[in-house]
Amino acid sequence: MKNTSFSRLAAFAACAALALPARAQLLDYMPASAGGDIAGLQAAVLGGVDSLNDARKSPRLKFGGLTLQTYYNATETYDTNIFLAPTGGTPGALAPVRDSWIMDNNFGFKSTYDISPRHKLDLAYDFTSLSYQGNGGSSQADPNANNAIDQALSAGYTYTGPNGITAKLRDNYINTTDPADTELIQRFHRWENMVGGEMEYSPSHTAFVSVDAESQNDRYITNDPQIRALLDRVTETIGGRVGWYVAPKTKVFVAYHAQDMHFTDYTPALAGGPARDNHSDTVSVGVEGKIAPKLTARAETGYTYTSFDAPAQGTNSSISRIWSFDGGLFYKPWEKTNVDLTANRGLVPAVLGANQFYVATSGGLSITHRFPWNFTLGANGSIERDDYQSPISINGATSNVFYGNAYLGGVVASYDITSYASLTANEMYISRFSDFAAYDYIDHRTSVTLTVRY
Structure with missing residues (x-):
């Protein structure tokens, strides 16, 4: 099981910012790490809507072996707390509770090209423009400072060979600005690029063996050496799986993955002292596929051993041993109903x-x-809890749990105007209740989206 939690940039940035007591503008409040999962939660339910809509065969352009689908989404959102700032008001906080209207223009395309029965290429591009407009009062304090443009590009190659051989290569590139609702409220610009591949051999479709590897490079575009020291890094993962097909569409497996994380601009004085370069080994077991007529599973659990280059400040420990898990269940009780549990x-x-x-x-x-x-x-x-290895003391309170419990919830309604266009309304509630009450917050987001796809 690859340690996917390492890629949670928003959660990591929260901790990174706390290492800079001299830079109060980065740490006048600390939103919950679940802020990094807000988009994921919203995507989950909207993805469920899309999957049901896809059953109606959304239009796609075809030119020989080329299949192309384009889309445009125009979203207007009213956000009651764009910075996820403490609702009680933290003395001296740079970011008070501010509301804003947000205009989101998003367009892109997805394409595949069948070179031959054995070779296939895919290419996708996504562009997003965010424009913040204040709603009077304190919200009018330079709301445009949060405007941003995000772009993503991905390309892939798939080979299906004889004797059960399959191979995949992929490159994913993102150029973005940390959103207003993450911990780095100064809106730092960054890019990341992930290159990876995998190969599987399953000659009889009763057993299989596979290997995979990926390298991810994260870079912040800033002249601030403290931010680069905290966040610029390279993460490399390699491993493989051995498994068996227990049913035509279901397989179980044993996996091993090794991961190295190297902070490319690491400076102890700037990064707070701990040597954060580390190596981890994970051994896991899992299941993928259809485990019942209406139930599909993707679950992997195992043991992760992580060793850091040096102990944290004030401790003798440079080792972490944890039980890790990553998975989900997809249940389809009726033809037009989807249930996703993660x-x-x-x-x-x-x-x-x-x-x-x-x-x-x-x-x-x-x-x-x-x-x-x-x-x-x-x-x-959704709900999330974050537990630290050592106690934290803030304003006289001490706890191992800084973020506490972060809650996200929402409802969405979508209407298909035609097979080419739909209208979606979404309401989301976000809150955190932790051992450090001065940093708790509540946020409501109401949005309407017009989608056109062809």
Whole structure:
């Protein structure tokens, strides 16, 4: 099982910012790590809507072996707390509670090209423009400072060979600005690039063996050496799986993955002291595929051993041993109903006090149902808890749990105007209740989206 928790940038940035007591503008409040999962939760329920809509065969352009689908989404959102700032008001906080209207223009395309029965290429591009407009009062204080442009490009190659051989190569590139609702409220610009591949051999479709590897490079585009020292890094993962098909569409497996994380601009004085370069080994077991007529599973659980280059400040420990889990269940009780259940437990890097990491545990549920008259309704929710390796003291309070419990929930309604266009309304509630009450917050987001696809 690859330690996917390492890639949770928003959660990691929260801890990183806390290592800079001299830079109060980065740490006048600390939103919950679940802020990094807000988009994921929203995507879960909207993905459920999309999957039901896809059953209606959304239009696609075809030119010989080329298949192309384009899309445009125009979203208007009212956000009551764009910075996820403490609702009680933290003395001296740079970011008070501010509301804003947000205009989101998003367009892109997805394409595949069948070179031959054995060779296939895919290419996708996504562009997003975010424009913030204040709603009077304190919200009018330079709301445009949060405007941003995000772009993503991905390319892939798939080979299907004889004797059960398959191979995949992929390159994913993202150029973005940290959103207003993450911990780095100064809106730092960054890019990341992930290159990876995998190969599987399954000659008889009764057993299989596979190998995979990937390298991810994260870079912040800033002249601030403290931010680069905290966040610029290279993460490399390699491993493989051995398994068996227990049913035509279901397989179980044993896996091993090794991961190295290297902070490319690491400076002890700037990064708070702990040596955060680390190596981890994970041994896991899992299941993928259809485990019942209406139930599909993707679950992997195992043991992760992580060793850091040096102990954290004030400690003698440079080792972490945790049980990790990553998985989900997809249940389709009826033809027009989707139920998604997800759960995750993993290690996330940190530089908060004497902490080099924390353990994040989360779970989520999404339900969508398609009614007659082209109408779809969905609901979702999630909860997350983050536990640090050493106690944290802030304003006289001490606890191992800084973020506490972060809750997200929402409802969504979608109407298909035609097979080419749909209208979606979404309401989301976000809150955190932790051992450090001065940093708790509540946020409501109401949005309407017009989608055109062809």
